[in-house]
Amino acid sequence: MNILVCISRVPDTASRILVGSDGKNIDTQGIKFVVNPYDEFAIEEGLRLREKNGGTVTAIVVGTEASKDVLRTALAMGVDKAVLVKGKEPDDSFYVAKNLAEYAKGISPDLILLGRQSVDYDSRQMASALGELLGLPSISVVSKLTIENGKATAEKDIEGGKEVVEASLPCLISCQKGLNDPRYPKLPDIMKAKSKPIEEIVPIETQNKVTILGMSMPSKKRVGKILGAEDSDIDELVKLLHEEAKVI
Amino acid sequence: MKKILVYLEQQKESLKRTSLEVITAARTIASNGNIPIVGVIINGNPNAIKVAGEYGLAKIINAKHTLLEKTSIMGFSNVAYQVAKSEDADVVIFAGNAAGMEIAPRVAVKMEAGYICDCVGLEFSDGNIVASKPVYAGKSMITAKIDSENKVFSLRPNVFTSSKSDTVVNCEINDFSPELTDKDFKDIVINVMKNEGKLDVLEADVIVSGGRGIKGPENYHLIETLANTLGGAVGASRAVVDAGWRPHAEQVGQTGKTVSPSLYIACGISGAVQHLAGMSTSKTIVAINKDKDAPIFKVTDYGIVGDLFDVLPKLNEKIKSILN
Numbered sequence: 053m054n055i056l057v058c059i060s061r062v063p064d065t066a067s068r069i070l071v072g073s074d075g076k077n078i079d080t081q082g083i084k085f086v087v088n089p090y091d092e093f094a095i096e097e098g099l100r101l102r103e104k105n106g107g108t109v110t111a112i113v114v115g116t117e118a119s120k121d122v123l124r125t126a127l128a129m130g131v132d133k134a135v136l137v138k139g140k141e142p143d144d145s146f147y148v149a150k151n152l153a154e155y156a157k158g159i160s161p162d163l164i165l166l167g168r169q170s171v172d173y174d175s176r177q178m179a180s181a182l183g184e185l186l187g188l189p190s191i192s193v194v195s196k197l198t199i200e201n202g203k204a205t206a207e208k209d210i211e212g213g214k215e216v217v218e219a220s221l222p223c224l225i226s227c228q229k230g231l232n233d234p235r236y237p238k239l240p241d242i243m244k245a246k247s248k249p250i251e252e253i254v255p256i257e258t259q260n261k262v263t264i265l266g267m268s269m270p271s272k273k274r275v276g277k278i279l280g281a282e283d284s285d286i287d288e289l290v291k292l293l294h295e296e297a298k299v300i
Numbered sequence: 301m302k303k304i305l306v307y308l309e310q311q312k313e314s315l316k317r318t319s320l321e322v323i324t325a326a327r328t329i330a331s332n333g334n335i336p337i338v339g340v341i342i343n344g345n346p347n348a349i350k351v352a353g354e355y356g357l358a359k360i361i362n363a364k365h366t367l368l369e370k371t372s373i374m375g376f377s378n379v380a381y382q383v384a385k386s387e388d389a390d391v392v393i394f395a396g397n398a399a400g401m402e403i404a405p406r407v408a409v410k411m412e413a414g415y416i417c418d419c420v421g422l423e424f425s426d427g428n429i430v431a432s433k434p435v436y437a438g439k440s441m442i443t444a445k446i447d448s449e450n451k452v453f454s455l456r457p458n459v460f461t462s463s464k465s466d467t468v469v470n471c472e473i474n475d476f477s478p479e480l481t482d483k484d485f486k487d488i489v490i491n492v493m494k495n496e497g498k499l500d501v502l503e504a505d506v507i508v509s510g511g512r513g514i515k516g517p518e519n520y521h522l523i524e525t526l527a528n529t530l531g532g533a534v535g536a537s538r539a540v541v542d543a544g545w546r547p548h549a550e551q552v553g554q555t556g557k558t559v560s561p562s563l564y565i566a567c568g569i570s571g572a573v574q575h576l577a578g579m580s581t582s583k584t585i586v587a588i589n590k591d592k593d594a595p596i597f598k599v600t601d602y603g604i605v606g607d608l609f610d611v612l613p614k615l616n617e618k619i620k621s622i623l624n
């Protein structure tokens with residue numbers, strides 16, 4: 053089985069996010085970048101399917117020179133091949149989708165694995181957008197996956213439950229927590245990954261379809277009324293919810 | 301901007317609440333420019349269509365085809381695209397629910413449109429639509445616009461209010477037969493597993509969530525009782541899910557579900573950024589925590605500093621009496 057895993061490089065989720073001096077992007081000073089947490093599920097799933105069915109797992113990032121660190125993590129976890137589409141800092145989902153599609157067309161994978169969402173812009177669109185560009189089905193937010201007889205059967209989260217979806221291969225799967233427990237790379241593998249080759253590809257430039265106008269810290273004003281736990285406080289809370297917030 | 305197409309979904313004999321939110325949001329941006337709004341629905345029933353009229357929609361395209369008996373993201377995307385094309389709509393708006401989040405990006409690619417997902421604000425200004433959306437797990441917010449001629453948006457559920465139109469219009473229904481083949485149905489839903497009898501956090505208007513402060517699964521009835529009283533759903537922090545006390549379906553937060561109820565009550569939850577990521581756009585947030593310095597209090601509207609084992613039963617009784 054030929055598997056392509058798409059990974060993105062994002063700030064560690066515990067990072068403190070501040071708006072940068074341009075007012076449109078975050079201040080990256082002091083931020084630690086990591087493999088997008090959902091993409092760890094994608095890498096792990098790819099490795100498990102290879103262990104079961106044979107084949108190769110290729111990891112790809114559309115990014116900059118700096119993105120090599122996440123590819124090294126993927127190599128340390130055990131992917132066979134790492135590819136960097138090396139250009140500008142990707143700031144448009146269409147640019148990423150287009151470049152992923154271009155590479156995928158060249159290797160015709162049986163399965164493309166992605167994360168449910170990239171925890172920077174939380175776009176949650178790549179599996180569908182890439183699938184559409186390739187004319188292939190995609191199943192998003194998948195927490196259980198079986199590949200058998202040229203078909204993928206997957207459970208995905210929907211409002212009020214789960215749906216079981218069947219798709220013909222090749223297809224795309226966006227991975228959700230619960231799918232597997234990603235392995236931690238072992239120290240010798242981390243060392244070995246440092247000297248493994250990373251294929252570099254020149255990106256196709258595209259016209260940005262979305263422009264960010266500004267970034268700000270969330271502005272929702274909270275009432276911020278903090279009460280004690282006396283009976284009178286609880287009476288007060290119920291009154292506030294009823295009369296002020298009007299939610300009960 | 302020429303025309304707005306809204307993607308509608310029905311639920312029983314009416315439209316989903318999220319669809320009503322989408323129609324209302326479309327109305328606000330359209331009224332500034334007097335732009336027509338059209339809806340698309342798949343196998344629409346007459347009652348659902350009547351509701352659309354009450355919300356001010358003057359025209360609905362009702363797509364019908366034998367293949368549409370199956371649920372398929374590829375198939376439904378193709379229908380939405382064909383309707384957008386035949387109606388010459390250049391803006392398409394979806395609800396950002398599970399289906400919308402999968403269909404919208406496909407329609408955007410087909411229309412060569414830019415796409416902004418999970419919007420919490422849409423405004424018409426200077427001849428363009430300006431969207432705002434949370435990024436970095438809600439730790440920050442961006443405003444953005446789409447530069448391409450065609451534009452696709454999805455709206456975070458429960459954030460936009462829905463309201464009936466002042467003037468009820470008679471909704472015109474046009475049946476539409478899309479051109480579809482089996483090739484458009486490479487993905488098909490083969491089974492739906494509903495959380496029977498349990499309201500999902502994604503659908504609830506009120507959520508009562510428990511954190512590690514609840515101490516063990518045997519105490520979760522305190523959370524469930526209050527949720528029941530309020531007609532709401534039960535949520536959980538990751539600590540509680542990881543401990544195996546509650547199912548993952550109830551987890552709220554970055555690796556769980558993103559919710560936006562009218563009322564979110566966090567009980568014994570510290571307020572880690574990853575938890576806040578999933579609930580910070582809730583309309584009113586209440587926290588009960590015995591630590592007055594817990595970070596959750598920084599984002600709450602109303603807080604109770606106290607022991608949840610004391611507070612919850614009392615709160616439940618008092619809410620019950622006010623509801624009666």
Ligand SMILES: Cc1cc2nc3c(=O)[nH]c(=O)nc-3n(C[C@H](O)[C@H](O)[C@H](O)COP(=O)(O)OP(=O)(O)OC[C@H]3O[C@@H](n4cnc5c(N)ncnc54)[C@H](O)[C@@H]3O)c2cc1C
Binds near residue numbers: 536571589607608609
């Ligand atoms: C990549 C990543 C993703 C994550 N995703 C999520 C996610 O999706 N959702 C999520 O929730 N977390 C997530 N987390 C975990 C998050 O960082 C926190 O660890 C978690 O939210 C803590 O859960 P908690 O608030 O229940 O527990 P704690 O942080 O232990 O807080 C317990 C709180 O209960 C209070 N308390 C104790 N006893 C009582 C009492 N008797 N009465 C009242 N209050 C009491 C304490 O004062 C404390 O504030 C994620 C972490 C990472 C690294």
Ligand SMILES: Nc1ncnc2c1ncn2[C@@H]1O[C@H](COP(=O)(O)O)[C@@H](O)[C@H]1O
Binds near residue numbers: 060145166170175
């Ligand atoms: N720059 C990128 N390079 C490779 N894959 C990416 C990139 N950005 C996003 N992805 C993939 O698409 C998934 C969903 O991202 P998004 O739709 O941007 O939220 C991620 O979890 C990755 O698997």
